[in-house]
Amino acid sequence: MYLVTSEQMRYFDHYTIKTLKVPGIVLMDHAGKAVAEAVVKRRAKRVVVACGKGNNGGDGWIAARWLQHGGCSVHVVTVVDPGNLEGDAKLAFDMAGAANVSWNIYQPGDLGGSSIELLVDALLGTGCTRPLAGVYEQIVDEMNHSGVPILAIDVPTGIDASTGEVKGSAIRASETIAMAYEKLGTAVTPGAIYSGHTHVVDIGIKAPLPEGMASYVDPSELRQKWGSRDALSHKGTFGRCGIFVGHMQGAAILAAAGAARTGAGLVVLGTRGSISLAVLPDYVVRQAESPVSALEDCQSIVVGPGLGTDLEPLVGTASVDEMFSSKRGVVDADGLKLLRASNGLRRLNDGWVLTPHPKECANLLGWTTEQVQRQRLTAAMQLAERTGAIVLLKGYRTIIATPAGEIRVNPTGNASLAVGGSGDVLAGVIGSLIAQGLNGFDAASLGAWIHGRAGELAGAALTPISTTASDIVDYISRAIVTFFDGIGARN
Numbered sequence: 175m176y177l178v179t180s181e182q183m184r185y186f187d188h189y190t191i192k193t194l195k196v197p198g199i200v201l202m203d204h205a206g207k208a209v210a211e212a213v214v215k216r217r218a219k220r221v222v223v224a225c226g227k228g229n230n231g232g233d234g235w236i237a238a239r240w241l242q243h244g245g246c247s248v249h250v251v252t253v254v255d256p257g258n259l260e261g262d263a264k265l266a267f268d269m270a271g272a273a274n275v276s277w278n279i280y281q282p283g284d285l286g287g288s289s290i291e292l293l294v295d296a297l298l299g300t301g302c303t304r305p306l307a308g309v310y311e312q313i314v315d316e317m318n319h320s321g322v323p324i325l326a327i328d329v330p331t332g333i334d335a336s337t338g339e340v341k342g343s344a345i346r347a348s349e350t351i352a353m354a355y356e357k358l359g360t361a362v363t364p365g366a367i368y369s370g371h372t373h374v375v376d377i378g379i380k381a382p383l384p385e386g387m388a389s390y391v392d393p394s395e396l397r398q399k400w401g402s403r404d405a406l407s408h409k410g411t412f413g414r415c416g417i418f419v420g421h422m423q424g425a426a427i428l429a430a431a432g433a434a435r436t437g438a439g440l441v442v443l444g445t446r447g448s449i450s451l452a453v454l455p456d457y458v459v460r461q462a463e464s465p466v467s468a469l470e471d472c473q474s475i476v477v478g479p480g481l482g483t484d485l486e487p488l489v490g491t492a493s494v495d496e497m498f499s500s501k502r503g504v505v506d507a508d509g510l511k512l513l514r515a516s517n518g519l520r521r522l523n524d525g526w527v528l529t530p531h532p533k534e535c536a537n538l539l540g541w542t543t544e545q546v547q548r549q550r551l552t553a554a555m556q557l558a559e560r561t562g563a564i565v566l567l568k569g570y571r572t573i574i575a576t577p578a579g580e581i582r583v584n585p586t587g588n589a590s591l592a593v594g595g596s597g598d599v600l601a602g603v604i605g606s607l608i609a610q611g612l613n614g615f616d617a618a619s620l621g622a623w624i625h626g627r628a629g630e631l632a633g634a635a636l637t638p639i640s641t642t643a644s645d646i647v648d649y650i651s652r653a654i655v656t657f658f659d660g661i662g663a664r665n
């Protein structure tokens with residue numbers, strides 16, 4: 175499912191209106207009617223619609239007209255004098271006025287009626303460009319504190335529809351009705367947290383799709399690229415995934431388990447010393463003074479899980495330089511420290527996937543963790559651009575960014591994944607997919623999806639409270655079954 179920015183949405187609107195000759199008020203009528211239908215579905219009988227100055231407010235006036243038409247008790251509170259409305263929004267107000275929809279100009283402390291069952295946020299949508307202030311901030315704070323559920327039209331007011339950033343007050347909606355496409359800013363956090371459940375409605379917008387649109391990770395797209403295993407295949411067909419084993423060996427073994435369950439032909443553990451933990455006979459263990467040389471024949475390398483300070487003596491050495499320039503793989507956790515170079519960040523190729531959590535991302539960018547969490551999309555895009563690698567920024571609605579600015583957002587996963595070792599499993603899963611021939615962007619996207627779904631399934635069976643990283647590994651197979659639509663992996 176595509177996720178669009180405000181700018182792309184303006185292009186879609188413009189193309190539909192100018193080229194396809196569909197008047198803007200027709201689109202707005204479809205939008206307002208869809209909102210009214212969503213209100214009716216919620217069985218809300220006493221509804222207040224809060225309208226702003228632009229076309230988002232226009233959607234609100236139309237929704238109010240349709241609700242009145244359907245016999246609902248509806249009232250509009252507007253933050254602007256309707257006499258100052260322009261274009262389609264003015265037309266929408268005229269239609270509502272002719273249908274005798276009641277309204278008043280917002281006065282602080284008066285949301286327009288008692289015993290309201292639902293508030294509709296039609297204050298600002300894709301046109302919100304700055305932090306809320308004045309009357310917009312007052313009404314948003316009052317709506318949030320009212321205790322009444324809020325249905326947002328298109329985008330909750332105060333969210334940047336393109337980036338998901340929230341620079342001040344913003345509506346906390348329980349549901350958002352998105353016009354034509356979900357906006358990128360309501361798919362990623364923090365915007366996603368403010369949006370509640372988002373439903374997309376078709377309002378008749380159509381236009382040729384621009385290149386490189388952002389999307390949710392989509393199994394139907396990735397199914398064509400991964401999973402087929404014909405009868406003549408052998409272990410060499412599915413690649414060797416090498417994993418560095420550092421001081422904290424458990425983390426590397428979890429990564430190995432993730433890699434094996436996701437289908438690498440061979441998983442190789444490269445170590446300088448011996449491995450003291452029990453290792454399943456499924457993996458090959460190789461000892462060498464330089465772990466880089468132990469994994470020389472691997473198609474992908476996972477650097478980081480449990481590494482500690484183990485590779486630090488190798489920083490800047492020819493073998494690490496050689497690995498980053500000639501190999502592909504995953505850099506996670508302590509491995510990310512290898513990316514710091516004397517003149518900034520090391521340049522990699524897009525066969526490498528970096529999997530930082532927000533604090534690690536902040537350390538690499540020289541930001542604070544809070545800054546990364548406020549601007550997750552920007553942070554992921556900047557790190558990808560500066561390193562030349564694919565970046566997977568962990569957290570709810572994991573973001574996967576390419577150096578060229580392509581974005582995917584992972585919809586799977588829940589709190590079951592918030593457990594030590596979960597990230598190690600993810601690194602192994604992605605390393606395995608790279609070894610099997612997927613490019614870094616697809617491997618990171620599919621890896622995030624499978625890992626997230628495995629966490630959901632493990633949590634459903636075992637409760638999120640008691641799910642461990644090993645449980646996530648155990649549920650990878652079932653996650654892969656659901657990836658293939660529940661019909662099982664192709665043979």
Ligand SMILES: NC(=O)C1=CN([C@@H]2O[C@H](COP(=O)(O)OP(=O)(O)OC[C@H]3O[C@@H](n4cnc5c(N)ncnc54)[C@H](OP(=O)(O)O)[C@@H]3O)[C@@H](O)[C@H]2O)[C@@H](O)CC1
Pocket residue numbers: 187198199201202205226227228229230231233262297298299300301302303304305306307310327328329353377
């Ligand atoms: N025909 C169409 O195109 C269709 C559009 N549709 C609907 O329209 C919505 C987009 O409408 P829109 O472009 O009018 O923007 P919208 O969000 O209503 O903002 C309006 C104005 O508010 C202002 N403003 C900005 N930030 C502010 C702030 N923080 N605090 C205060 N004011 C602020 C700024 O004006 P300024 O004050 O800068 O002059 C801005 O121009 C879209 O989300 C969808 O719901 C659908 O119905 C389909 C058909």
Ligand SMILES: [K+]
Pocket residue numbers: 230295296297298299326327328329330331
């Ligand atoms: K809104």
